[in-house]
Amino acid sequence: GESVGLHLPTLSVQEGDNSIINCAYSNSASDYFIWYKQESGKGPQFIIDIRSNMDKRQGQRVTVLLNKTVKHLSLQIAATQPGDSAVYFCAATNVRYIFGTGTRLKVLA
């Protein structure tokens, strides 16, 4: 069946450095991709999205890159801050949303 996987369960980054979180998806028909941030005890929050007709999209301090050839998605966070500590997961959708398991980002002071 369809799947979405994240490459690392945990990522530790020094405050101020850039973070890169990766995601792979299996369904080549997926046409919309989303990155979510989930803090402890809270529901997932939208960070940034990208449609399959794009390779890159930038937001405030975040960039999503999409490589449809290898079915890979990445989230880049610039100048990582303590408030960025959370679990990040991607979702891919064609009709249904398929979610990855999440990467826990730890920001080291």
Added chain:
Amino acid sequence: DADVTQTPRNRITKTGKRIMLECSQTKGHDRMYWYRQDPGLGLQLIYYSFDVKDINKGEISDGYSVSRQAQAKFSLSLESAIPNQTALYFCATSDLANEQFFGPGTRLTVL
């Protein structure tokens, strides 16, 4: 005020009890979803609804049922709760094929 609300936020119940989780949204979205989240697993879709009279099974619908009483309300029921239904439950809404907005979650423990 939150766009997507869930009640209760926490619930402890016993095996065999009937439980209902409620979800309300003020976003005006037609599409609503129920997911469960377990440690180490991605969100798993239980049921979804694209309109008031529309109900669709997700990946893990066994043991659950839903009711879409109005555009703004989508409730999830466990007819006879069992311990392996202990999990974090999320309701979400979306507008067509766009981002989903999630509620704060309901932590359910079945003893």
